Amino acid sequence: MGAERHFLDVSALDTVTLHKIIGRGRAFKGELAAGKMSQPLAGKTLVLIFEKPSTRTRVSFQVGMQQLGGMVVVMSEKESQLGHGETIVDTARVLSRYADAIMIRTDNPQKLAELAAFGSVPVINGLTDESHPCQIMADVMTFEEHRGSIEGKTVAWSGAGNNVASSWIHAAVRFGFKLRLGCPATHSPSPAALAWAATEGGDVAVVETAEEAVDGANLVVTDAWVSMGDENPEMRHQVLLPFCVDEKLMARARPDALFMHCLPAHRGEEAADAVLDGPQSVIWDEAENRLHVQKGILSWCMS
Numbered sequence: 533m534g535a536e537r538h539f540l541d542v543s544a545l546d547t548v549t550l551h552k553i554i555g556r557g558r559a560f561k562g563e564l565a566a567g568k569m570s571q572p573l574a575g576k577t578l579v580l581i582f583e584k585p586s587t588r589t590r591v592s593f594q595v596g597m598q599q600l601g602g603m604v605v606v607m608s609e610k611e612s613q614l615g616h617g618e619t620i621v622d623t624a625r626v627l628s629r630y631a632d633a634i635m636i637r638t639d640n641p642q643k644l645a646e647l648a649a650f651g652s653v654p655v656i657n658g659l660t661d662e663s664h665p666c667q668i669m670a671d672v673m674t675f676e677e678h679r680g681s682i683e684g685k686t687v688a689w690s691g692a693g694n695n696v697a698s699s700w701i702h703a704a705v706r707f708g709f710k711l712r713l714g715c716p717a718t719h720s721p722s723p724a725a726l727a728w729a730a731t732e733g734g735d736v737a738v739v740e741t742a743e744e745a746v747d748g749a750n751l752v753v754t755d756a757w758v759s760m761g762d763e764n765p766e767m768r769h770q771v772l773l774p775f776c777v778d779e780k781l782m783a784r785a786r787p788d789a790l791f792m793h794c795l796p797a798h799r800g801e802e803a804a805d806a807v808l809d810g811p812q813s814v815i816w817d818e819a820e821n822r823l824h825v826q827k828g829i830l831s832w833c834m835s
């Protein structure tokens with residue numbers, strides 16, 4: 533790997549850099565609101581590779597890059613040679629001759645690592661089965677907009693220990709907050725992420741019930757119970773039923789607690805309508821901040 537500024541995981545960057553990126557995102561958001569957009573990426577090109585579906589990631593990266601003065605090329609696996617046998621290593625070498633940065637959404641984290649290792653431009657993780665760092669950067673930015681610094685606060689996760697949960701684990705260490713993950717034993721968080729947090733001295737705990745996780749929390753977070761490719765959706769629904777974030781569960785958090793969901797939501801499953809649309813929900817700000825914080829990531833990667 534060369535000296536490129538990759539954005540591969542929250543755990544891969546230091547706290548100062550992560551704060552700097554969020555600060556850039558906040559500044560870009562301010563510029564946009566004031567109608568005075570700077571275009572630091574004029575003349576630059578970003579390639580977006582999607583091997584899985586997306587609404588927020590695709591649109592926010594495309595709009596963000598355009599607002600920064602650059603342009604975007606969107607590639608899907610099926611419509612490119614990636615889906616017809618060309619290796620990710622060769623793809624990395626070729627795309628590096630055309631583009632200034634590459635974002636990839638893929639099920640396979642190895643592909644992300646190979647793009648970064650064999651390309652010669654910055655690579656951004658737009659979600660793998662192991663993590664979703666862009667999402668968590670937007671979430672931290674959103675929390676801090678509403679409640680000030682997240683350092684020392686308590687974040688509760690209720691649901692399956694999935695890729696988003698892993699990025700929350702990484703963020704707990706880097707941003708210095710407490711994280712309580714309420715997950716069924718059958719869907720516990722990534723052992724690798726938990727081991728990393730333990731090594732780094734993070735305040736991260738896995739608990740057996742949603743109630744234990746949410747009691748006294750400053751922020752309650754959940755995510756879909758079934759993602760594309762997950763096996764046995766009926767069984768997942770059964771074991772995850774007690775982890776639904778409804779009004780009763782939210783009432784166990786602090787009165788000023790916020791609620792987040794990275795979306796898309798499955799209303800009435802992982803969260804009740806009354807919570808998704810309730811006064812503590814900041815899900816639309818969270819979705820909007822994908823745009824702003826990713827502009828921070830793009831400008832950091834390509835500066």
Ligand code: CP
Nearest residue numbers: 586587588589794795
């Ligand atoms: N939260 C998120 O990544 O949304 P998309 O799957 O729509 O990109």
